Amino acid sequence: MEPTLIKHGSRNQFASDNYAGICPEALQAMHDANHGFSNSYGDDIWTEKACNALREFFETECQVFFVFNGTAANSLALASLCRSYHSIICHEMAHIETDECGAPEFFSNGTKVLLVTGKDGKVDLEAIANAVTRRTDIHYPKPKVLSITQATELGGVYTPAQLQGVRAVAEEYDLKIHMDGARFANAVSSLGVAPKEISWQAGVDVLTFGGAKNGMAIGEAVVFFDTALAEEFDYRCKQAGQLASKMRYLSAPWHGLLQEGALLKHAAHANLMARELADDLGRINRVEIVHPVEANAVFVRMPEQLLQGLLARGWYFYTFIGTGEARLMCSWQTTEEDIAELMGDLRELVGDDA
Numbered sequence: 001m002e003p004t005l006i007k008h009g010s011r012n013q014f015a016s017d018n019y020a021g022i023c024p025e026a027l028q029a030m031h032d033a034n035h036g037f038s039n040s041y042g043d044d045i046w047t048e049k050a051c052n053a054l055r056e057f058f059e060t061e062c063q064v065f066f067v068f069n070g071t072a073a074n075s076l077a078l079a080s081l082c083r084s085y086h087s088i089i090c091h092e093m094a095h096i097e098t099d100e101c102g103a104p105e106f107f108s109n110g111t112k113v114l115l116v117t118g119k120d121g122k123v124d125l126e127a128i129a130n131a132v133t134r135r136t137d138i139h140y141p142k143p144k145v146l147s148i149t150q151a152t153e154l155g156g157v158y159t160p161a162q163l164q165g166v167r168a169v170a171e172e173y174d175l176k177i178h179m180d181g182a183r184f185a186n187a188v189s190s191l192g193v194a195p196k197e198i199s200w201q202a203g204v205d206v207l208t209f210g211g212a213k214n215g216m217a218i219g220e221a222v223v224f225f226d227t228a229l230a231e232e233f234d235y236r237c238k239q240a241g242q243l244a245s246k247m248r249y250l251s252a253p254w255h256g257l258l259q260e261g262a263l264l265k266h267a268a269h270a271n272l273m274a275r276e277l278a279d280d281l282g283r284i285n286r287v288e289i290v291h292p293v294e295a296n297a298v299f300v301r302m303p304e305q306l307l308q309g310l311l312a313r314g315w316y317f318y319t320f321i322g323t324g325e326a327r328l329m330c331s332w333q334t335t336e337e338d339i340a341e342l343m344g345d346l347r348e349l350v351g352d353d354a
Helices: 024-033 045-058 070-079 103-107 125-133 160-172 184-191 233-239 248-258 262-282 304-312 336-353
Strands: 063-067 086-091 112-116 142-149 176-181 206-210 220-224 297-301 326-329
Touching: 024 248, 045 063, 045 220, 045 248, 063 070, 063 233, 063 248, 070 103, 070 142, 070 176, 070 206, 070 220, 070 233, 086 125, 103 112, 112 125, 125 142, 125 160, 142 160, 160 176, 176 184, 184 206, 184 262, 248 262, 262 297, 262 326, 262 336, 304 336
Parallel strands: 086 112, 086 142, 142 176, 176 206
Antiparallel strands: 063 220, 206 220, 297 326
16 A cells, blocks of 8 residues: 655655655755855765764764665665675565665675564574574575664664674674664664664664655765775765765755754654654554554554545555555654544544444
């Protein structure tokens, strides 16, 4: 079940945090950068400010690159970690497996993706070990990278302790760690930890840090904590059509969101709205919350007639990738009034269907 076209200016929706507009801090930063002339291709003051802001955010030296979207960020980052005869281990619901049209394999010249299971979208450590050790002969694509998602595609959040477990397995089998952080800010806010605790201190070699889902118009940051792995990454970006000529419009919003903590403030708000939505949904008969609400996603199971009834009333959401569950996403722009409007329609439908 896919969302259909909605008119500009219509009510808020819960299909995706991508539906939300640009947050004020990101928009102001783009406006501030839009004066006079500036050097191109990242050789500008705004890109320098954004890179330094990210280094301060993570409290470490790192190499930072800005690209247009998450598919490019993930695919190019993974390509920098492995060769074509290697393999990448990830959860079976990971975005790099289900939603990137083979881009990770394409940009790495054919690296194979190996799938493992795990509760709430988190990789099972024994499954990782099995994927590595089940074959060691030359005919098997050699496992080289472990890709994890924070927060996961099912709304789960890896705790620092869980990430240390992942790190131990990765070190045991000589795997590099890539983190898909499209909703990394939501995970940081959910856990109440310093960003470093769930990134480089947890053994993450490269993080793809989401901007578009966190209030920006466009753009993701690729953050290499192992800076040696960033060698010639700028060439990868150029070859893939990801080197922005007017880079300041990708980078300036990062500075705007990080300089006074707006990024985590907006993430905390989205998380809070998801918890409130889940609390309200949990009080409705015949509606079941199917995964823990640890970030800004709520997964529910309800009768098909209720799902169809919400769609008929103009609500849009995904029934998530073959699971039979509906995903409701909150964003920096979600309000209590939005939740109340959705819940009002749902209560009426439950009453009509009783």
